[in-house]
Amino acid sequence: xxxxxxxxxxxxxxxxxxxxxxxxxxxxxxxxxxxxxxxxxxxxxxxxxxxxxxxxxxxxxxxxxxxxxxxxxxxxxxxxxxxxxxxxxxxxxxxxxxxxxxxxxxxxxxxxxxxxxxxxxxxxxxxxxxxxxxxxxxxxxxxxxxxxxxxxxxxxxxxxxxxxxxxxxxxxxxxxxxxxxxxxxxxxxxxxxxxxxxxxxxxxxxxxxxxxxxxxxxxxxxxxxxxxxxxxxxxxxxxxxxxxxxxxxxxxxxxxxxxxxxxxxxxxxxxxxxxxxxxxxxxxxxxxxxxxxxxxxxxxxxxxxxxxxxxxxxxxxxxxxxxxxxxxxxxxxxxxxxxxxxxxxxxxxxxxxxxxxxxxxxxxxxxxxxxxxxxxxxxxxxxxxxxxxxxxxxxxxxxxxxxxxxxxxxxxxxxxxxxxxxxxxxxxxxxxxxxxxxxxxxxxxxxxxxxxxxxxxxxxxxxxx
Numbered sequence: 330x331x332x333x334x335x336x337x338x339x340x341x342x343x344x345x346x347x348x349x350x351x352x353x354x355x356x357x358x359x360x361x362x363x364x365x366x367x368x369x370x371x372x373x374x375x376x377x378x379x380x381x382x383x384x385x386x387x388x389x390x391x392x393x394x395x396x397x398x399x400x401x402x403x404x405x406x407x408x409x410x411x412x413x414x415x416x417x418x419x420x421x422x423x424x425x426x427x428x429x430x431x432x433x434x435x436x437x438x439x440x441x442x443x444x445x446x447x448x449x450x451x452x453x454x455x456x457x458x459x460x461x462x463x464x465x466x467x468x469x470x471x472x473x474x475x476x477x478x479x480x481x482x483x484x485x486x487x488x489x490x491x492x493x494x495x496x497x498x499x500x501x502x503x504x505x506x507x508x509x510x511x512x513x514x515x516x517x518x519x520x521x522x523x524x525x526x527x528x529x530x531x532x533x534x535x536x537x538x539x540x541x542x543x544x545x546x547x548x549x550x551x552x553x554x555x556x557x558x559x560x561x562x563x564x565x566x567x568x569x570x571x572x573x574x575x576x577x578x579x580x581x582x583x584x585x586x587x588x589x590x591x592x593x594x595x596x597x598x599x600x601x602x603x604x605x606x607x608x609x610x611x612x613x614x615x616x617x618x619x620x621x622x623x624x625x626x627x628x629x630x631x632x633x634x635x636x637x638x639x640x641x642x643x644x645x646x647x648x649x650x651x652x653x654x655x656x657x658x659x660x661x662x663x664x665x666x667x668x669x670x671x672x673x674x675x676x677x678x679x680x681x682x683x684x685x686x687x688x689x690x691x692x693x694x695x696x697x698x699x700x701x702x703x704x705x706x707x708x709x710x711x712x713x714x715x716x717x718x719x720x721x722x723x724x725x726x727x728x729x730x731x732x733x734x735x736x737x738x739x740x741x742x743x744x745x746x747x748x749x750x751x752x753x754x755x756x757x758x759x760x761x762x763x764x765x766x767x768x769x770x771x772x773x774x775x776x777x778x779x780x781x782x783x784x785x786x787x788x789x790x791x792x793x794x
Contacts, residue, residue, distance in 0.1 A: 330355050330516050331485045334387040338375050345371040346540045353485055353516040358507065360519045360527040362561050363537035369520040370413060373487045377410040378403045404433050407484035411491060415474040419463030423454055426462055426473050430480030447476040450506055468499035486510065487518045504530050524561040528552050612636035
């Protein structure tokens with residue numbers, strides 16, 4: 330009945346359709362599936378003559394080429410289009426909208442009979458024939474649009490997204506009505522977003538992607554096609570062979586403990602597993618992150634095994650003996666705490682010593698000329714047993730840095746504090762001598778200043794006399 334061959338349409342430089350071929354037979358429902366912008370609406374408009382097809386395109390209706398005909402002539406050939414958005418006359422009544430659909434010459438003779446059949450197909454329109462169309466619900470307005478198209482007595486009815494904006498209940502009623510229309514011998518070319526419902530009433534379907542027909546098959550085959558199911562039906566296709574379905578390994582079902590002891594053991598198992606997962610996570614971060622300088626050459630987390638491979642669930646025997654070993658592990662950790670702290674202190678001291686040898690020294694330890702002692706400065710601060718140059722902040726010679734941990738370990742806290750205070754006092758004294766001028770002895774006044782002062786005193790005595 331309707332056959333499209335090599336149909337191409339462009340909007341400026343954009344190619345909307347290219348080489349599309351399709352057909353619709355009498356009484357057949359054919360659905361067109363595709364993503365937004367794939368060219369579905371353009372296909373219907375090109376068949377209806379609303380947009381111009383490019384040279385080489387062919388549209389044949391009842392063995393008659395209609396590619397170059399104007400839209401109203403295409404309606405006379407038996408093709409009616411229900412556009413997206415309905416396109417009804419909102420200020421007219423339902424009956425007036427329906428009668429406008431019978432303007433074609435082929436529909437005028439049997440207008441009353443066609444109107445009676447439409448009212449039988451859509452009883453709600455018969456109830457509201459005198460109602461203004463724009464005051465009706467969306468589903469009722471869609472019925473008006475379909476009824477108006479059917480008033481032209483078409484052989485092919487094309488619908489563009491008829492269920493758009495309708496509730497699920499109204500959508501089911503609409504598809505039921507379209508199936509009844511097809512039984513009268515009218516071929517239906519349906520562009521529909523509800524792929525599942527449209528494939529249920531359709532005989533065949535086409536897939537359009539980026540202006541090209543990428544697939545054609547029966548509706549049943551399309552509903553079982555995994556690609557179609559994944560793209561348009563929102564799920565995975567059911568296969569006849571259970572072995573071909575993806576296998577998902579789930580843990581066995583767990584029964585809730587029926588006693589306090591069993592509950593305690595289950596909680597302990599969960600807590601232990603959570604601890605192992607946390608430990609593996611921290612170890613994985615250490616493997617991926619940068620190693621601190623204090624551990625370079627001493628600890629390599631990448632040399633250890635994969636931490637996630639060590640989180641196997643504990644065996645029942647391990648779970649039973651875990652409660653008995655908790656206290657022993659705690660005592661062992663307590664005994665090892667002192668040794669671990671000592672090792673950490675040794676590594677920290679070695680790291681600090683290495684950093685002092687390689688990093689720039691603070692200003693207090695940089696060699697500088699020895700300041701001249703002022704008369705009010707304590708000599709003991711400048712001539713103490715420890716100078717500023719050649720020593721570090723612990724009072725140890727820089728040349729002996731390698732032995733710093735051993736020498737520092739032999740000093741008491743009081744001695745270290747006293748030596749630190751002596752070095753700090755000497756540093757403060759040196760800084761005062763270099764930078765502060767408020768405490769320096771002022772210079773003697775010049776002779777002219779002295780004479781001027783004496784003359785001033787004489788004038789004062791003269792005035793008093």
